[in-house]
Amino acid sequence: MNQVLETIKNRRSIRNYSDKQIREEELKAIIEAATFAPSGHNCQPWYFTVIQNKKMIELMNEKIKKQMLLPSYKWANKMGESAQYHVFHKAPTVIVVSGDKKASSPLPLAGTDYYYTPLVDCAAAIENMLLAAESFGIGSCWLGLVNLFFELPEVKKLNIPDDYQPYFAVTLGYKNVVVSHQTAPKRRTGIVDYIR
Numbered sequence: 001m002n003q004v005l006e007t008i009k010n011r012r013s014i015r016n017y018s019d020k021q022i023r024e025e026e027l028k029a030i031i032e033a034a035t036f037a038p039s040g041h042n043c044q045p046w047y048f049t050v051i052q053n054k055k056m057i058e059l060m061n062e063k064i065k066k067q068m069l070l071p072s073y074k075w076a077n078k079m080g081e082s083a084q085y086h087v088f089h090k091a092p093t094v095i096v097v098s099g100d101k102k103a104s105s106p107l108p109l110a111g112t113d114y115y116y117t118p119l120v121d122c123a124a125a126i127e128n129m130l131l132a133a134e135s136f137g138i139g140s141c142w143l144g145l146v147n148l149f150f151e152l153p154e155v156k157k158l159n160i161p162d163d164y165q166p167y168f169a170v171t172l173g174y175k176n177v178v179v180s181h182q183t184a185p186k187r188r189t190g191i192v193d194y195i196r
């Protein structure tokens with residue numbers, strides 16, 4: 001198997017990290033990989049907020065867990081109650097990925113005749129980050145739950161520019177677990193059709 005395919009297959013969502021911070025050059029290379037993702041009309045409509053401040057990560061974890069106890073988030077109540085559960089899996093680095101707000105309409109942007117797709121562009125950038133991290137032996141996890149923080153006033157602490165909307169976060173850190181494609185969830189089958 002070639003190295004790219006091996007990296008794709010070996011990447012798993014990591015939820016157990018060492019405290020050791022990742023190297024600066026690895027962090028830079030992972031972000032650079034994100035910026036090399038394809039984007040509709042080459043808009044590159046992303047913005048990355050790197051959080052390596054433990055207090056900030058803990059504050060976000062606490063606030064999100066409080067939100068998870070609300071009746072409106074019934075599906076998350078149990079996780080919110082758990083003392084062991086950490087939204088960021090205690091990773092030393094968290095990267096919030098935001099997309100250009102003016103580009104978030106599915107309609108052609110006023111004054112143009114083409115579509116902007118910041119959400120999917122950011123998703124492509126995130127996948128590049130996860131694969132770049134795996135290529136360094138760094139663990140990662142794509143986080144949707146972080147959205148519960150984005151709806152709080154404390155989101156301002158992240159200094160995301162006004163014209164960007166936070167979508168997701170990615171955790172990064174050295175793995176405290178052994179994983180490989182053998183530990184991957186079973187793949188669904190019957191999802192390919194051929195017209196030849």
Ligand SMILES: Cc1cc2nc3c(=O)[nH]c(=O)nc-3n(C[C@H](O)[C@H](O)[C@H](O)COP(=O)(O)O)c2cc1C
Nearest residue numbers: 011012013014015087141142143144145146184185
């Ligand atoms: C959009 C999206 C949101 C996710 N949100 C979370 C999350 O909040 N917390 C978490 O631990 N994992 C999250 N995951 C990771 C998935 O649970 C994981 O990718 C899936 O179970 C398959 O496992 P694998 O990544 O090891 O292949 C998310 C993944 C995606 C694509």
